[in-house]
Amino acid sequence: MTARPGPVTEQVPDEIVANDATAALLAQAIDDLVSPLQAAVRDLQPSFNPATAPSGVLRWMRAALGTSGDDTLLSTQGRNLVGQIMTAYQWRGTARGLALLLELRYGVTAQVTDSGGTSWSQSPGTAPPYDHERLVRIRIDGVAEHTPLPGLADVISSAIPPQLRYQVEYRP
DSSP states (O other): OOOOOOHHHHHSOHHHHHHOHHHHHHHHHHHHHHHHHHHHHHHHGGGGSTTTOOHHHHHHHHHHTTOOOOGGGGSHHHHHHHHHHHHHHHTTTSHHHHHHHHHHHHOOEEEEEEOOOOOOOSSTTSOOOOOSOOEEEEEEETOOTTSOOTTHHHHHHHHSOTTOEEEEEEEO
């Protein structure tokens, strides 16, 4: 029996394979079991790359990463969102994180300003004064006011603390 070389067969010394038919058959059997698994793993890698993943896998990745939404995200923009979402998550809870999330999700440039959201009491045991406005202002450039940005309210609400209000301003 002529064994075609595989990863295990290639690693067994020639003296053993030549003199022990059982060792040669065992090495070949292991190669026959392992090679389809190696091919399957190698073929899976492009499926988990956002740039080349099939649309069904891309939907699953979006859901797993918390970016599920309408099917317009199956475009290049949606693939970019899945590929870059971890960068946006690193900045989650900040003005920069919200601006990055809006850029990835909608392809828009946004300027985000907030009130700082902090206050403290001058004396222990008393409530802090709330003399500042708790509002996040989002200015979206290059978009007319009536241009639909599906799910914008949900995206913003998920990215800011629940006690803050937000205001969106469009600048064409």
